[in-house]
Amino acid sequence: MPGRERERKLTGRPDQEREPAGKPTGGPVPERKPPHTPTPDRDRGRDRADMSHTDRDATDIRDQDRKPTNTPGQDQHPTNTPHRGPRSASTSTPAGTSTPTPSPDRNLTATPGRDRDPTDAPAPDRNPADPGADGGQRSPAHTRVRRFLRERWRVLVRLGAWSVLEAGQTFVVGYALARALDAGFLAGNARTGLLWLGAAGLAVCAGAYGTGRVYRVVAALVEPARDRLVTAVVARGVREADAGALSGLTQQVEIARDTLAGVVMVTRSFLFTAAGALIGLFSLAPLLLAVVLPPLLAGVALFAATLRPLAHRQEAFLTADEALAEELGALVPALRDVTAAGAEDRVADTVDARTDAELRAARALARWSVARVAALAVGGELPAVLLLVTAPWLLGHGVTPGALLGALAYVTQSLLPALNSLVHGLGTSGARLTVVLRRLTRTPRHREAPIPPSPDARDDARDDARDHERKPARRPHAPPALSLTSVTFSYGPASTPVLNGLDLTLPEGAHLAVVGPSGIGKSTLTGLVAGLLTPQHGTIRVYGRPVPAPRATVLIPQEAYVTTGTLAENLALFRDDPVPEAELLTAADAVGLTPLLETLGGPGAPVAPAELSAGERQLIALTRAYLSPAPLALLDEATCHLDPEAEARAERAFATRPGGTLVVVAHRISSARRAERILVMDGARTACGTHGELLRGSDLYQDLVGGWTARPAPLPG
Numbered sequence: 205m206p207g208r209e210r211e212r213k214l215t216g217r218p219d220q221e222r223e224p225a226g227k228p229t230g231g232p233v234p235e236r237k238p239p240h241t242p243t244p245d246r247d248r249g250r251d252r253a254d255m256s257h258t259d260r261d262a263t264d265i266r267d268q269d270r271k272p273t274n275t276p277g278q279d280q281h282p283t284n285t286p287h288r289g290p291r292s293a294s295t296s297t298p299a300g301t302s303t304p305t306p307s308p309d310r311n312l313t314a315t316p317g318r319d320r321d322p323t324d325a326p327a328p329d330r331n332p333a334d335p336g337a338d339g340g341q342r343s344p345a346h347t348r349v350r351r352f353l354r355e356r357w358r359v360l361v362r363l364g365a366w367s368v369l370e371a372g373q374t375f376v377v378g379y380a381l382a383r384a385l386d387a388g389f390l391a392g393n394a395r396t397g398l399l400w401l402g403a404a405g406l407a408v409c410a411g412a413y414g415t416g417r418v419y420r421v422v423a424a425l426v427e428p429a430r431d432r433l434v435t436a437v438v439a440r441g442v443r444e445a446d447a448g449a450l451s452g453l454t455q456q457v458e459i460a461r462d463t464l465a466g467v468v469m470v471t472r473s474f475l476f477t478a479a480g481a482l483i484g485l486f487s488l489a490p491l492l493l494a495v496v497l498p499p500l501l502a503g504v505a506l507f508a509a510t511l512r513p514l515a516h517r518q519e520a521f522l523t524a525d526e527a528l529a530e531e532l533g534a535l536v537p538a539l540r541d542v543t544a545a546g547a548e549d550r551v552a553d554t555v556d557a558r559t560d561a562e563l564r565a566a567r568a569l570a571r572w573s574v575a576r577v578a579a580l581a582v583g584g585e586l587p588a589v590l591l592l593v594t595a596p597w598l599l600g601h602g603v604t605p606g607a608l609l610g611a612l613a614y615v616t617q618s619l620l621p622a623l624n625s626l627v628h629g630l631g632t633s634g635a636r637l638t639v640v641l642r643r644l645t646r647t648p649r650h651r652e653a654p655i656p657p658s659p660d661a662r663d664d665a666r667d668d669a670r671d672h673e674r675k676p677a678r679r680p681h682a683p684p685a686l687s688l689t690s691v692t693f694s695y696g697p698a699s700t701p702v703l704n705g706l707d708l709t710l711p712e713g714a715h716l717a718v719v720g721p722s723g724i725g726k727s728t729l730t731g732l733v734a735g736l737l738t739p740q741h742g743t744i745r746v747y748g749r750p751v752p753a754p755r756a757t758v759l760i761p762q763e764a765y766v767t768t769g770t771l772a773e774n775l776a777l778f779r780d781d782p783v784p785e786a787e788l789l790t791a792a793d794a795v796g797l798t799p800l801l802e803t804l805g806g807p808g809a810p811v812a813p814a815e816l817s818a819g820e821r822q823l824i825a826l827t828r829a830y831l832s833p834a835p836l837a838l839l840d841e842a843t844c845h846l847d848p849e850a851e852a853r854a855e856r857a858f859a860t861r862p863g864g865t866l867v868v869v870a871h872r873i874s875s876a877r878r879a880e881r882i883l884v885m886d887g888a889r890t891a892c893g894t895h896g897e898l899l900r901g902s903d904l905y906q907d908l909v910g911g912w913t914a915r916p917a918p919l920p921g
């Protein structure tokens with residue numbers, strides 16, 4: 205049925221509409237897209253689609269027993285058959301969120317609380333790293349570590365023994381050097397000196413052998429620890445049935461193993477080296493110990509004091525780093541969705557926020573790293589300086605030149621490198637190990653730091669709030685603006701129904717977008733609601749009255765018709781009473797007609813329909829509908845010739861019309877996003893929810909959002 209007749213029938217003012225020369229003035233009728241047969245891929249996708257939550261939770265729209273493959277008209281146009289990417293990609297949102305269950309909107313549905321799957325209930329939080337956690341018997345981490353070490357006392361003894369051999373080298377080298385000088389070269393006995401140097405060389409060889417054995421023993425300690433962690437993590441992954449978490453956690457286990465080995469090595473090395481050096485210093489001259497020990501202890505204490513804050517900064521940095529990586533990981537496969545949703549700026553803001561967060565964390569970490577350098581200077585380098593500064597005094601108090609040289613060797617060749625390894629190894633690996641172990645043993649999953657809303661999001665929220673404020677509150681006991689109950693409609697007795705058992709309820713003031721592939725039945729739905737078509741089964745009520753409900757509904761079709769006459773006559777076409785000019789101007793301003801109105805010369809200016817662009821005709825038709833007394837507006841691609849800004853303005857005008865209810869057949873993602881709820885028509889799988897819910901729960905909606913990116917922008921007017 206031509207759009208002009210639709211408008212006429214709906215508003216009850218057929219006689220006032222005049223056409224020039226008996227032909228439509230709406231310009232060329234846009235080409236209807238040819239139907240096509242669904243691709244096997246698409247069908248497979250539908251079969252795969254897990255619509256259970258939208259079917260179960262978010263809809264009261266039942267469009268049952270459809271056989272979409274049999275009806276050409278229900279088929280999808282090629283331009284509306286976007287490539288179906290991997291599910292993980294299509295479910296990714298710009299914000300990189302997971303997939304929650306769409307929640308039903310009780311305002312939009314008539315049969316709330318449909319059977320909910322009990323498995324939807326969140327699983328109780330369990331300790332992920334403790335295989336025995338199911339029983340709730342979880343011992344503290346330090347107890348488990350002690351038990352682990354007790355079970356491996358033999359390994360610890362071996363580790364100690366080989367470490368003593370390794371540390372013996374430290375002791376012997378310094379001591380032998382001192383003796384070589386004092387008893388050998390300075391005493392004119394080169395042979396003795398060489399013998400002591402030879403002893404030092406042997407000690408180095410023995411120490412190297414000891415170091416090699418130490419590595420093996422450390423592996424015997426670290427590998428079982430890793431195995432335990434792997435067992436715990438796999439058990440957790442199986443419990444949570446989360447392969448992603450599993451792979452992420454096993455990766456963390458590997459990090460834990462490597463860092464644990466590093467921590468054991470550097471800590472053990474420092475302890476044994478320091479013991480060997482201090483014993484050596486004491487053996488050479490107790491006075492040397494008095495010079496070296498205080499700064500060494502001060503340096504170690506300073507380093508120890510930085511450990512906890514460093515671990516926190518390290519954790520903050522890792523968290524920020526992972527959040528950024530996660531953001532980018534979710535973003536890259538979802539670029540198509542981002543573009544489709546027009547969310548480029550918002551996503552850029554989010555990534556900026558994550559990058560800034562990482563930068564701040566890195567700076568904080570760097571600041572604390574300076575303290576580590578200070579600890580190294582005090583504990584490792586200051587003793588050497590003190591030895592040199594106090595050398596005359598030491599030599600005057602019985603310290604021999606050989607002992608002084610040996611002390612310098614202890615400090616520069618043993619203590620400083622060992623402390624250096626400790627500070628850098630423990631400062632980095634230790635902090636990292638703390639973080640990883642904490643996550644593995646306590647936190648189920650890394651949680652992202654909240655990101656402040658982007659300026660765009662704030663703007664949207666402000667717009668929404670403003671719209672909400674401008675919209676009168678819904679009357680509590682008012683009948684629904686629209687209710688469809690088990691509506692079935694087909695164009696012929698033998699044809700497959702376009703709608704089959706559809707239920708839908710909209711409260712007064714609601715804003716619903718209808719989306720779906722070409723030919724799925726969106727215009728048919730608006731035609732039924734407008735009373736242009738009559739369902740074979742079911743009932744349709746508009747504000748409690750059975751359809752057709754004259755003067756309750758206004759349908760604005762894609763083809764806008766403008767009559768000859770003045771602009772004011774065009775705009776007042778659906779009104780019985782004379783429309784005051786002020787009201788007319790207000791409506792024009794709300795819908796976005798004012799510039800055209802001024803160009804034409806005001807409300808009294810004559811209109812030449814053929815000279816108007818398609819977009820200008822749509823603006824006139826929209827303003828006419830806005831001024832009509834009908835509270836339920838049906839926009840069936842009525843803004844397709846407007847640019848996105850003009851479309852947004854017109855839709856907002858209808859959405860905030862006092863007492864008005866809006867149903868929009870959306871042809872742009874921006875249009876769908878403005879609606880409170882979106883009805884996705886997909887044959888048997890009709891679903892209803894918010895944009896976010898449907899992105900997560902409706903494969904077809906994901907496809908449509910993707911397809912919108914490929915759709916060329918509408919031609920200007």
Ligand SMILES: Nc1ncnc2c1ncn2[C@@H]1O[C@H](COP(=O)(O)OP(=O)(O)OP(=O)(O)O)[C@@H](O)[C@H]1O
Nearest residue numbers: 276277278695702721722723724725726727728729
């Ligand atoms: N007058 C008619 N007679 C027979 N079949 C029709 C008629 N009008 C529409 N159909 C068929 O009904 C089905 C639904 O059409 P409808 O126009 O409602 O779909 P649509 O979702 O609005 O499509 P589009 O997005 O392309 O406008 C299609 O298969 C179409 O071919």
